Each structure stands twice: as C-alpha cells, then as structure tokens.
Amino acid sequence: MKTIQLVALxxxxxxxxxxxxxxxxxxxxxxxxxxxxxxxVIGFSSADSQGRWNGFDVDLCRAVAAAVLxxxxxxxxxxxxxxQRFTALQSGEVDLLSRNTTWTLTRDASLGLHFTAVTxxxxxxxxVPKKLKITSAKQLKNAEICVQSGTTTEKNLGDWFKAQxxxxxxxxxxxxxxxxxxxxxxxxxxxxxxxSALAFIRSKEAPQPDDYVVLPDLISKEPLGPVVRRGDDExxxxxxxxxxxxxxxxxYGITQANLEQMKASTDPAVQRLLGTAEDSGKLLGLERDWAxxxxxxxxxxxxxxxxxxxxxxxxxxxxGLNALWSKGGxxxxxxxx
Amino acid sequence: MQGRRRRELALQxxxxxxxxxxxxxxxxxxxxxxxxxGIRSGFDFLREPAGFAxxxxxxxxxxxxSALWALAAGLANTLRVALPAxxxxxxxxxxxxxxxxxxxxxxxxxxxxxxxxLRNVPxxxxxxxWYFVVTDLLPLASEALQLAPHVFLSKSGLAIPWLGGDSGVxxxxxxxxxxxVGGATLTPEFLALFxxxxxxxxxxxxxxxxxxxxxxxxxxxxxxLALGLTRVQLFRLVLLPQxxxxxxxxxxxxxxxxxxxxxxxxxxxxxxxxxVANTTLNQTGRAAECIALIMAVYLILSLLTAWxxxxxxxxxxxxxxxx
Numbered sequence: 045m046k047t048i049q050l051v052a053l054x055x056x057x058x059x060x061x062x063x064x065x066x067x068x069x070x071x072x073x074x075x076x077x078x079x080x081x082x083x084x085v086i087g088f089s090s091a092d093s094q095g096r097w098n099g100f101d102v103d104l105c106r107a108v109a110a111a112v113l114x115x116x117x118x119x120x121x122x123x124x125x126x127x128q129r130f131t132a133l134q135s136g137e138v139d140l141l142s143r144n145t146t147w148t149l150t151r152d153a154s155l156g157l158h159f160t161a162v163t164x165x166x167x168x169x170x171x172v173p174k175k176l177k178i179t180s181a182k183q184l185k186n187a188e189i190c191v192q193s194g195t196t197t198e199k200n201l202g203d204w205f206k207a208q209x210x211x212x213x214x215x216x217x218x219x220x221x222x223x224x225x226x227x228x229x230x231x232x233x234x235x236x237x238x239x240s241a242l243a244f245i246r247s248k249e250a251p252q253p254d255d256y257v258v259l260p261d262l263i264s265k266e267p268l269g270p271v272v273r274r275g276d277d278e279x280x281x282x283x284x285x286x287x288x289x290x291x292x293x294x295x296y297g298i299t300q301a302n303l304e305q306m307k308a309s310t311d312p313a314v315q316r317l318l319g320t321a322e323d324s325g326k327l328l329g330l331e332r333d334w335a336x337x338x339x340x341x342x343x344x345x346x347x348x349x350x351x352x353x354x355x356x357x358x359x360x361x362x363x364g365l366n367a368l369w370s371k372g373g374x375x376x377x378x379x380x381x
Numbered sequence: 382m383q384g385r386r387r388r389e390l391a392l393q394x395x396x397x398x399x400x401x402x403x404x405x406x407x408x409x410x411x412x413x414x415x416x417x418x419g420i421r422s423g424f425d426f427l428r429e430p431a432g433f434a435x436x437x438x439x440x441x442x443x444x445x446x447s448a449l450w451a452l453a454a455g456l457a458n459t460l461r462v463a464l465p466a467x468x469x470x471x472x473x474x475x476x477x478x479x480x481x482x483x484x485x486x487x488x489x490x491x492x493x494x495x496x497x498x499l500r501n502v503p504x505x506x507x508x509x510x511w512y513f514v515v516t517d518l519l520p521l522a523s524e525a526l527q528l529a530p531h532v533f534l535s536k537s538g539l540a541i542p543w544l545g546g547d548s549g550v551x552x553x554x555x556x557x558x559x560x561x562v563g564g565a566t567l568t569p570e571f572l573a574l575f576x577x578x579x580x581x582x583x584x585x586x587x588x589x590x591x592x593x594x595x596x597x598x599x600x601x602x603x604x605x606l607a608l609g610l611t612r613v614q615l616f617r618l619v620l621l622p623q624x625x626x627x628x629x630x631x632x633x634x635x636x637x638x639x640x641x642x643x644x645x646x647x648x649x650x651x652x653x654x655x656x657v658a659n660t661t662l663n664q665t666g667r668a669a670e671c672i673a674l675i676m677a678v679y680l681i682l683s684l685l686t687a688w689x690x691x692x693x694x695x696x697x698x699x700x701x702x703x704x
Contacts, residue, residue, distance in 0.1 A: 127659060131668045134420060155666040156420035176523065176559050186560045188436070188522075188537055193647065193656065194663045202433040202444035213436040215570065216656055218647040222509065226650060231516045231536050231569065233559050274419045 067139050067272070067279035068112065068329055076118050079105035080138035083123040084220075086244055087353040087361075088144050097121045100352040101142040104163060104270055104287070107338040107348075108140060111286050111330060116341035126194025130155050133273055140283060141271040144238070146196045151271075160284040162269045165365035165374050167262030168200050169239040171246055174257050176233060181261040188213045190232035192223045197236055200264040224249050234259075238266050244359045282328050288377035289335035292317055293344035295368055295377070300343035303336060317380045324380055335380070345375060411669065426665045427452075433660055435652045437568055448661050455657030456678060462574050462651065463640045469579040470639060471632070474586025481591045492587065499584035505645055507581055512573035512649040519569070522560045533561045538568040570651035574643065582639045586632060593628035594620055625697040633690035637683050644679075654678060 071077050081089035081101055089099040097119075106116040122138050133141045134156055144166075145151075147159040170189075172178050184205075191197050193216045205212050215232055217223035227235040228251060235245070242258045250256050270287065272280050293299075296314050298306045307318050315321035319332035328334065342348050349366060353359045367373025415422045431451035434444045439457040442450060480492035499507075516536050520526055525535035531553045533540045540554035543565035554564030597620050605619045646653035655675060662671035 126663055127668070130666055134415075134418060150664070151666060154421035156415070156418035178559065184559070186557050186562050188560060190650070193659055196664075198433040198660050199664050202431075205434070206444050212434065214434050215436050215650040216647070216652060216660065217650045218656075218659070222648060222650070225513065226516060229513065229516045229536070230521045231650075233522065 067276045068282065071112055071139055075113060076120050077105060077109040077112065077140065078120045078122055078138045079108075080122050080124045080129055080132050080141040080143055081105065082143045083125055085144060085241065086248070087240070087357055087359045089121075089123075089142075091121075091123075098352070100164065100348060101144060101270075103342040103348045103352060104142045105140065107290060107342045108270075108283055108286050110337040110341035111289075111334040112282065114331070114337055130157065133157060133271060136273070139272070139279070144268045145271055147267045147269055148196065156274045157271050158274055158280050160270050160272060160280060161287040162267040162374075163287055164240070164268040166238040166240050166266035166268055168197055168236060168264040168266060169242050169262050170259040171227070171235045171242050171256055172233065172259060173230075174255055178234075178259065181234075181259050181263060182208060182210065184212055184234055185210050186212070187233040188215055188231070189234045189236055190215050190217065190223050190227040191236050192216075192220050193218050195237070196264070196266065197238070201236060204263040240353065240359070240361055243361060247360075248358065278329055282330065285328060285380070286335075286338050289317060289338055289380060290342070290345040290348065291368070291375050291377035292380050293335070293339050294346040294375075295370065298339055298344055299347060300340060303340055307336070313380070322381075415669070422667065422669065424670055426661075426667055426670070429665075431661065432664060435657060436650070437566065437571070437652060448665070451657050451661060452654065452674065455652060455654040458651065458657075459640070459643050459646075459653040459655075462571060462578065462646070462653070463643045466575050466578040466582070466643070467636050467639055469575070470582035470586055470635070473579065473583040474635075475590050477583060477587035478590025478594070481587060482594060496584045496587050499581055500588075504577065504581050504642055505648060508573060508577040508645055508649050511577045512569065515569045515573050525556065525561055531555070531564065535561060536569065537561055538566040538572070540564045540566045568651075570646070570649055573649055574646050574651050578639055578642060581642075582635055585635050585638075589628055589631045589635065590624075592631075593624040596627050597623045622697070626694070629690055629694045629697060633687060636690070637686050640682055640686065641679060 079102075081097065081099075084090045085099070087099055089097060089101040091097050102121065105119045105121065109119045110116040122132065124132050124138070124141075124143060129141055129143055129145065130151070132138050141157075144164070145159075146166075147162065151157065152159050170181050170184070172184075178184065181204075189201065189212050191201065191214050198214060198216065201212065201214055215226065217226065223235070224245060226232060228249065235242075237245070239258070239262060246256050246258060247253050270283055272283055292313075296306075296311065296317065298314065298317070303318075306314055307320050309315060309318075309320075312321060316324055318336045319325055319334070323332040325332040325334040331337075343351070346363075346368075349363065350356045353361045354363065363371075363373060365374045367375065369376040412422060427449040428447050430445050431448045432444055433451070435442050435451065435454055437458070438454040439461050440450070440454045442454045477492045477495055480488050481496070483489050483492075519534060519536045522535045522537040525533040525537070525540075528534055531542050533554055533556070537560055540561045541564055542551055542553050544550070545552050552563050552565070554561050554566075556562075601619055601623065602615055605615045610618065643653055644655040647656040647659065658671050658675050662668055665671075
C-alpha cells in the first residue's frame with residue numbers, strides 16, 4: 045500500500061512542471077499551507093481523537109501559516125512516512141516538510157531540497173532492560189537491537205558499532221508499534237531511536253518503566269528541522285526566518301500572553317521583530333506583523349518546546365542542547381534587522 | 382488471409398512501439414524534471430558502501446559492503462523463505478485438498494474448517510500473530526533453553542552448530558554475556574514468516590487441488606473402479622494425471638503470490654528484499670531507482686516462476702497422454 049502511494053507520488057513528479065511558480069503565491073492563492081508531518085510521533089506530530097493535529101512539528105506549520113496567511117488553522121496536514129516524505133516535497137504535494145527530519149549532507153545536497161534551520165537538536169540513544177546490567181552502549185556486543193525502519197538510525201547503528209569494532213544484529217520493523225512490541229516482549233536486548241523518543245517510550249509504552257533504563261551514550265547528532273524545495277529562495281527565507289523569529293522572541297521575552305504589551309515596547313529589537321518600527325515583513329514578501337502573528341499562534345520557541353515536549357507535556361524532556369545559546373544551549377538565531 | 386495476418390502483425394507492432402514510446406517518454410520527463418530540481422539520479426549509489434547492518438543474511442554481509450550487495454543479500458533472504466514455503470505449502474495444501482474429498486466426515490470437516498479460517502483472515506494479521514506468539518512463548522536470550530550440547534532455543538531463535546566460524550571447522554553456539562553467540566540461527570522472524578506464508582497459501586492450494594480433482598468427470602473414477610483399480614491406483618493413474626493439467630496454472634499463481642507476499646516480511650522484522658531496499662532508499666533518497674529495482678526483481682522472479690510452471694505443464698501434459 046505504502047509502495048503504491050510512493051509510486052503515485054513519483055508519478056506526480058512526472059506531471060508537475062519543474063517551475064510551478066512561487067510557493068508563496070500558490071499558498072496564498074489556495075489560502076492553505078500543505079504541510080508534511082509524520083504519521084504519529086507523540087509530542088512532535090500526532091492527531092487526537094477529533095483528528096486535530098498537534099505537536100512541536102505541527103506548531104511550526106501553524107506558525108508559518110500564521111505568518112503567511114494570517115490564520116494558523118489554514119494548514120492541510122499531510123501525514124507522510126519516512127519513505128514518502130522527500131518525494132512528497134519534491135513533487136509539490138507539500139509546501140513544507142516539518143517532520144523530525146535529520147539534516148545530513150546527502151539529503152541536503154542530492155535530493156533537491158533545502159534544510160532551513162534546526163528546530164530540535166537530538167541524538168540517537170538506547171533503551172535496555174535493567175536486568176542485563178548494561179551501563180554503556182559499548183557492552184552491546186552481539187546484541188540484537190530492535191529498530192524502526194526508514195530513519196537515519198540504521199546507518200548510525202552501522203557506523204558507530206563498526207567504529208567500535210562491535211558486531212550487532214539489527215531487527216528492523218516497518219511499524220513503530222511492532223518494533224516496540226517486539227522489544228518489550230524481550231526479542232531484542234536493546235531498542236534504539238532518537239533520545240527524545242526513548243524517554244517517552246520508557247514511560248508510556250513499557251509494561252514496567254522501572255525495569256528499563258536509557259543508556260547515557262548518544263551515538264549520533266540528529267539536528268532536526270523543516271525542509272523546503274530547492275529553487276524558491278523566497279519561500280526558503282520565509283520558513284527560515286519564521287523559525288528564527290520564534291527563537292528571537294524567546295530571547296527578548298516575548299510570549300503568547302504578553303505579545304500585545306510588548307508591541308508597546310521601546311526596545312528597537314523588539315519593535316523590529318513585531319513590526320511596530322521598521323517593516324521587516326516587506327523584505328520577505330509578507331505583512332509587517334508576520335512575526336507577531338506567528339508568536340500569537342504558537343508562542344515563542346521556548347513555549348512551543350515546553351507545551352509539546354518539555355515540562356508541560358507528558359514527555360518531560362529537558363531543554364538540554366535546545367536551550368537558548370545564552371542559557372548554555374545551541375538555539376541561536378541571526379538577528380532580525 | 383495473408384493480408385489480414387499482415388494487418389494484425391502491423392497493428393501489434395504499432396501497439397508495442399506506442400507502449401515503448403510512452404515508457405521512454407515517462408522516463409525522459411522524470412529524468413529531466415529531477416535534474417532540473419537538483420535531485421540526483423542514477424544507479425551509482427549501488428556501488429557505494431551500504432553503511433547499515435543486516436540482522437540475518439544467507440550471504441556474508443558487512444556494513445562496508447556495497448548497496449548492491451545489500452540488495453542481493455535481501456533477495457537471497459526473500460528466496461530463503463519463499464522457496465521452502467512454496468514446497469511446504471504445496472505439500473500441505475495437496476494433503477488438505479485431498480482431505481476435503483475424503484469419505485471420512487471428520488477429516489473432511491477439519492480440512493474445510495482449515496481452509497475457511499486461514500483464507501478469511503488477512504495474511505498480515507496472521508504473520509503478526511505468529512510472530513508475537515513465537516516471541517512471547519520462548520524464553521529470553523539470557524535464559525535460553527539448552528536442548529542439546531550447543532543447541533539453544535530462545536527469543537533470539539534456534540541456534541545450532543554450523544560450518545565455518547573462527548575455528549574454521551565448526552562454529553558452536555555458546556552463551557555470551559547478553560546473547561547466544563556463534564553458530565547458525567533460525568530466527569523468530571524467519572520462522573513466523575515461513576509458517577504464516579506456508580499455512581496461508583496452503584489453504585488456497587487445497588482449494589486448487591480439490592477443484593482440479595473434482596473437475597475430472599465422475600465417469601472416469603466410476604470406470605476405473607469398475608475395472609478393479611484400488612483407490613490409490615485410481616488416484617495415481619487416472620485422477621492425478623488429468624487433474625494436474627487444470628491444477629498447475631492456478632497453482633503457479635499461488636506460488637507467485639507467495640513470493641510477492643513474502644514482502645510483508647518488513648512488518649515482522651525479517652530483512653527481505655523490500656526491507657533492505659526501503660532502508661537503502663531512505664539512506665540515499667533514490668526513491669525512483671529503488672522502487673524500479675524492487676519492481677524489476679519481482680517481475681523477473683514472477684517470469685521465472687511462470688516459465689518454470691509452463692515447462693511443468695508441458696511435461697504433465699505429456700505424462701497425461703502417456704497415462
């Protein structure tokens with residue numbers, strides 16, 4: 045079924061003209077942003093019982109829709125699996141791919157895509173049963189490791205264990221549910237995926253969370269962020285600067301709640317960001333309050349983080365690398381000026 | 382007559398040319414579109430190192446081997462499960478098909494129940510059920526059952542001594558720190574896939590066999606019995622040779638479906654061709670190329686199977702004439 049969908053997407057690639065005009069014009073014309081999200085990763089993108097999408101990646105779609113269309117609800121969410129995601133973006137099925145996708149050289153340089161900015165710094169880790177008394181990934185010699193297919197994780201496994209001179213056997217599942225079920229039934233000695241997901245898997249999916257432990261080792265860098273098609277620099281700039289604006293907003297203490305008061309701020313940096321002084325929107329082809337709209341829709345970067353994956357969410361992930369640069373993290377936005 | 386034949390030939394040639402032309406056009410437009418969008422294409426990625434490991438492989442495979450070799454290992458894994466499953470399902474299916482024609486009411490009922498149950502439950506569900514039954518029942522690898530010296534049974538599978546290994550002669554499975562080490566392993570993934578495919582396809586083959594035998598006119602068996610042939614003789618000399626002719630073509634279809642159904646392996650973690658190709662696709666982003674490769678391989682497998690069965694059909698035809 046999945047293959048058939050992929051073939052259909054590939055077929056779209058034949059039909060769609062190479063230069064279908066500017067993405068911004070198209071999005072405005074249809075008054076809807078087509079946003080590619082994952083088929084279901086709690087905290088990042090998942091649909092609730094009413095079919096409403098929410099999560100960190102989903103909020104980014106909403107922020108872009110708010111900046112461009114002045115309505116965060118005008119988003120068509122296209123759930124994509126790992127195999128479909130790039131083809132969907134290439135063929136024009138989606139305007140924006142916001143689907144915890146790792147920025148790598150191969151993807152950036154050979155798929156006709158542009159990674160815009162990093163919205164989440166992740167790393168690949170391991171979950172193991174406590175019973176095995178393993179304290180480091182280096183002890184996973186000859187282990188069978190359950191993993192879900194279609195991510196960078198399989199290659200990281202290959203690379204890292206090759207470098208360590210350790211042999212392991214991956215057991216690769218297509219569906220998340222099957223991979224988790226197999227691990228918790230004891231089929232594998234370890235489970236691997238991005239560390240952001242491991243905490244959730246341990247607390248929500250394990251029959252007894254205390255019987256499992258997340259190893260301290262991270263074996264890879266996983267910078268995740270939104271992706272756009274190549275060949276439309278204006279659209280590329282818009283998505284990039286929406287991300288930067290949300291990070292800037294956190295730095296200057298602008299929140300969803302205090303946005304209206306902040307509009308009266310005399311700080312020139314805040315005035316520029318919110319469009320109360322200079323018109324930064326004009327340069328991007330947007331209205332002058334583009335950033336204020338995005339912040340109004342989803343809050344600043346920090347609020348977006350806490351609500352979806354941080355302390356105010358079931359995932360309870362620490363900010364870690366994703367704290368602002370001024371607070372020991374890596375989140376740093378070029379200045380809006 | 383001559384003219385009509387020539388016209389037909391010309392029409393067919395025209396159709397074939399149009400089809401090839403359309404195919405060429407599709408490929409050409411895709412390639413041009415992809416180039417224009419800065420999407421790298423081509424099959425050069427096949428020579429690059431795959432970079433990922435494969436859990437179990439009939440062919441020796443390391444993550445530094447090429448992507449092409451990874452796909453070959455995947456294909457070998459597909460055949461490794463499909464060929465034994467074809468044999469097993471044909472044997473079991475034939476027995477059950479005959480069972481459905483048995484004069485014994487209980488046997489007939491049981492065989493009918495088997496067919497109706499197995500073919501009315503989706504194969505994917507059956508595979509998942511088998512897989513989780515197998516993995517749930519077996520003990521953890523750290524608490525593996527020792528069935529005989531150097532034979533271990535656990536959730537990691539059945540480990541048995543095998544040729545090769547470090548000693549160069551015999552590779553003996555041993556209890557490692559966290560898992561069984563060495564030897565050859567029959568994994569739960571393989572076992573579940575083999576069982577699921579064999580049992581599911583056997584239900585269809587049983588119907589094919591039953592229908593084939595019932596298609597032989599009743600008068601044939603009456604005549605044979607009147608001539609004093611035993612039931613075994615009746616079956617071997619009269620029914621089977623005639624039934625085979627109608628059984629083989631649908632049987633081939635079943636074998637083809639089984640091979641294609643083996644691609645459901647990815648659901649239960651068995652590294653078949655589709656699973657390996659999916660991983661390759663995802664690492665390299667060459668979607669069009671990987672999908673084309675998968676389709677080409679299955680097409681070749683199907684054509685080979687069809688060709689083999691056509692050959693069998695001719696042979697059985699000759700056999701029927703001799704008999």
